[in-house]
Amino acid sequence: MFFLLFGISLLFTIQSHSYHKSKFINSANFLTGGIYNSVNNINSYFNLKSQNQLLSEENKRLRSLLINNGFKTDSIFTDSLMFNKSYRFYTSNIIKNSYSLSTNILTINKGKNDSIKQDFGVISSKGIIGIIDKTSNNYATVISILNTTSKISAQLKKTNHFGTLTWNGKSPEFAQLIDIPKIAPVKTGDTIMTSGRSSIFPKGVPVGIVENFKLDQAENYYEINLKLFNDMTNIEHVYIIENVNTSEINNLFNE
């Protein structure tokens, strides 16, 4: 009996350590999602102030973009969202945050009913958060960038040298960018953003700034320690990004 149950739990553990394996132990189901959602309804009052601050900062930034790029705000509103746009945005709230484990997974309150699917990107007003993993009707789980199995393509802002964004499981403030070629001119304080090489995130989503860097063991690539723009311990309002052309891109790869 012991070995049977211990074996089952080991199986679940191994599944959870491999990326996107089908499993049914996740918090995007009716029961856990429901409980987290109702608790979050109460908890969200406690950090209303800081979240409002974040949102108004973003509004300020977007408004200055809008004015400076000469858009007319008084024109007749037409739903031009779908014309020539390759990314679609959805808003959502984090109802369960996690950052102290080595495989952190968040839960959000949008799901299949809001046409959220696996492999959509999740960002906040400050930068990257993660990738949608499992969805139920009303909830979805997000593989955080603070997850040792997460691998996202990212690059330096000033040049096009790209590498893989990973996490070593130590501090929720820092992530690691590996496989940056030795020839790249890396400096402390440089900005790192997503590269747009995968079909999940568009190019230019901010990630963090270079804190320190060193050559790896083979001395061919840099390992960069970067400070994330997001405070992963305090996130609530997020945006989900859908790449409308994902299926086309994937078809191209499979041909």
Add this chain to the structure above:
Amino acid sequence: MNNIFSVHTVRFITLVICQVLILNHINFMGYINPYIYILFIALFPIKNSRITLIVLSFLIGLTIDLFLDTGGIHAGASVFIAYARPVILKTSFGTIYEHQSIKFNTVDFGSKLTYFALLTVVHHLVLFSLEIFSFSKILLVLQKTLFSSIFTILLSVIITIIFSRKSK
């Protein structure tokens, strides 16, 4: 019988809710969380069969896993301590265990502390090894085990003192 059953159901639900909604948000120093749901396993009556305890531990672990998206690490660790509990009972209580007559309210404090400490350390060691799942980070496992164990032991002793019925 019915009374014992309902007591344990209530304890099961309360500990899971407490663990998931309160204790997992402590994150003291970034990663230190107490895991007091193992009190359910620790305080389970000794006379009941071993299979029942193992199945129930699996259930409580799996429920925690469901909430925390951690695969099967809590289930694994809980089943492990449920399986190892007789050995731990024997080492910490000695001869009283042989007579199957331990009342957790009446045993002396020292052996109770040893019992909780052993159970917690074993549980956390399995838990964090499964969570991190890599031999190269063995130091991180030991570090997390040490600090979280201290926190858990402290909290579970306090809880048992507060909630123990005074035997008059």
